[in-house]
Amino acid sequence: MKEFFNIYTDPVYSFTFVCIAFFFMIKYVDLVATKKFGIGLMIGTVVMFVLCFMDPVFSANFYMTNDNVPIIFLVLLLAWTTWFALYKGVNNDRRMAQGLPPIEATPENREKVWAWPNLVYTELFAIILGTVFLIGWAVFFKAPLEEPANPTWAPNPAKAPWYFLGLQEMLVYFDPWLAGVLLPGLIVVGLIAIPYIDVNPKGNGYYTFRERKFAIIVYLFCWLVLWNFLIIIGTVFRGPNWSFYGPFEVWDTHKVIAANNVNISEMLWINTLGVKLPSNILVREIAGILMTLAYLVLFPLFLTKKLFNFKGTFGAIFNGGFLGKRYLQRLGWARYSILIFLVLMTLTLPIKMYLRWLINLKYIVFMPEFEFNI
Amino acid sequence: MSKRTTLNRREFFSFLSVGWIAFAAAAGGMASLIFRFLYPNVVFEPAMDFVAGRPDDFDDGVDERWKNVYGVWVYKNEGKLVALSNICTHLGCVPTWLPAERKFKCPCHGSGYYANGINFEGPAPRPLERYKVNLDASGQIIVDKTKVFRYEKGEWTHPDSFIVV
Numbered sequence A: 001m002k003e004f005f006n007i008y009t010d011p012v013y014s015f016t017f018v019c020i021a022f023f024f025m026i027k028y029v030d031l032v033a034t035k036k037f038g039i040g041l042m043i044g045t046v047v048m049f050v051l052c053f054m055d056p057v058f059s060a061n062f063y064m065t066n067d068n069v070p071i072i073f074l075v076l077l078l079a080w081t082t083w084f085a086l087y088k089g090v091n092n093d094r095r096m097a098q099g100l101p102p103i104e105a106t107p108e109n110r111e112k113v114w115a116w117p118n119l120v121y122t123e124l125f126a127i128i129l130g131t132v133f134l135i136g137w138a139v140f141f142k143a144p145l146e147e148p149a150n151p152t153w154a155p156n157p158a159k160a161p162w163y164f165l166g167l168q169e170m171l172v173y174f175d176p177w178l179a180g181v182l183l184p185g186l187i188v189v190g191l192i193a194i195p196y197i198d199v200n201p202k203g204n205g206y207y208t209f210r211e212r213k214f215a216i217i218v219y220l221f222c223w224l225v226l227w228n229f230l231i232i233i234g235t236v237f238r239g240p241n242w243s244f245y246g247p248f249e250v251w252d253t254h255k256v257i258a259a260n261n262v263n264i265s266e267m268l269w270i271n272t273l274g275v276k277l278p279s280n281i282l283v284r285e286i287a288g289i290l291m292t293l294a295y296l297v298l299f300p301l302f303l304t305k306k307l308f309n310f311k312g313t314f315g316a317i318f319n320g321g322f323l324g325k326r327y328l329q330r331l332g333w334a335r336y337s338i339l340i341f342l343v344l345m346t347l348t349l350p351i352k353m354y355l356r357w358l359i360n361l362k363y364i365v366f367m368p369e370f371e372f373n374i
Numbered sequence B: 001m002s003k004r005t006t007l008n009r010r011e012f013f014s015f016l017s018v019g020w021i022a023f024a025a026a027a028g029g030m031a032s033l034i035f036r037f038l039y040p041n042v043v044f045e046p047a048m049d050f051v052a053g054r055p056d057d058f059d060d061g062v063d064e065r066w067k068n069v070y071g072v073w074v075y076k077n078e079g080k081l082v083a084l085s086n087i088c089t090h091l092g093c094v095p096t097w098l099p100a101e102r103k104f105k106c107p108c109h110g111s112g113y114y115a116n117g118i119n120f121e122g123p124a125p126r127p128l129e130r131y132k133v134n135l136d137a138s139g140q141i142i143v144d145k146t147k148v149f150r151y152e153k154g155e156w157t158h159p160d161s162f163i164v165v
């Protein structure tokens, strides 16, 4: 059983699994957004943690870094907030389908109260409780005191604080310029851009799922699936040498993982054509450059136009035209192209992750001469 | 004649100059203090060049004796001795030498390098850098970290980047 988890938590399986689970969560959102499911989810998460911590290896690895402890609360909160928002949204959708106003618009919920004392008192208590909680925490979980800093030595694994582990995981797949500067910058810019791109007036002041399906799915994929997955992988599943370790696997520094990563140029010239790398950089990297251009040109086309005509669920995913004319018209070309650009940039992450896992790809375009690697 | 209460032109200018000089001196003093503050009193950085011993002090393979002091691995192989930087070319962590696997492995994002410094796994875009090495008159190795040699620029063939032993 533990062996099973050690094998199938490997990102290539677990990420696929998480994506499929996300797909079903959206597809059967009515089922997910029931109280029974919510209670089951919370109990399931707690039971999972209890079972995991009963394993000595898991708890030893987990306590290696003290700041892992908030992860437990956060995973619980993650499950709860996601479920709660969907629950409220689906509930309102159901009401609106019956012609009722959303819960938040019912007369008793529109009643107004004064900020003082109602709000301010609540805030005061929240502050006091928060402080008590933090003090208690500081007393019970001491910050580890390590040896003086030494610039010629690094701990192994060298882990960032948990909230940076998503970034650190990203750096495994990209050049530092991309994963450390460009992509984080785009995340911030993208988050700022959301209110300007999203022109859907529905859902102001009340929960809904059906009326904001696109926004919710895109956001949840980026945040719930991608970002949290990376943080959890970085926190729980990365051990010495930043290698992958299953949850119940002993952190053995000498675990051998064959990870001979190759660039597209090497795959093309050396492995496929059996010749030396051409000395001209552009010729050498031609395959990667063409692939990048195709991605930047063909993929937006795929998102905008219906290209194929498959039936059923398969067709829903692979026919293309998700965003389609509808969004182009609704958003206008400026907003639409920004949206497409952000989507393209986001998807580079899972694409690059799968390429690394499946074919050990290092860089698609590799030009260390110019410090330019994609 | 009643006592003048206003300044004549000359006096005004001398006051002005005194005032400005005083102000400039104060501001300059302050600026120099701030400037001084930018430089630490004690520098913990290892020296940029050091004497590493004689070539025959080293066995073939990777030698870690200077790693914690100067951040340098000495690597001797096939009659050549080189000084490898211990800074990962990905984001600058310090890789670990794993003798059993005969490779350097970075604890930050998992880049791996062969003993000669060539990167082969993980995200590191280029091999570890090599430092300038020389023999002095008495046959001691001098490692000079101010000059680096990069493989991807074809600099590893430079005569200063290795010692023939």
Ligand code: FES
Pocket (backbone or CB within 6 Å): A171, B088, B089, B090, B091, B092, B093, B106, B107, B108, B109, B110, B111, B122, B123, B124
């Ligand atoms: S710093 Fe060494 S792998 Fe990123």
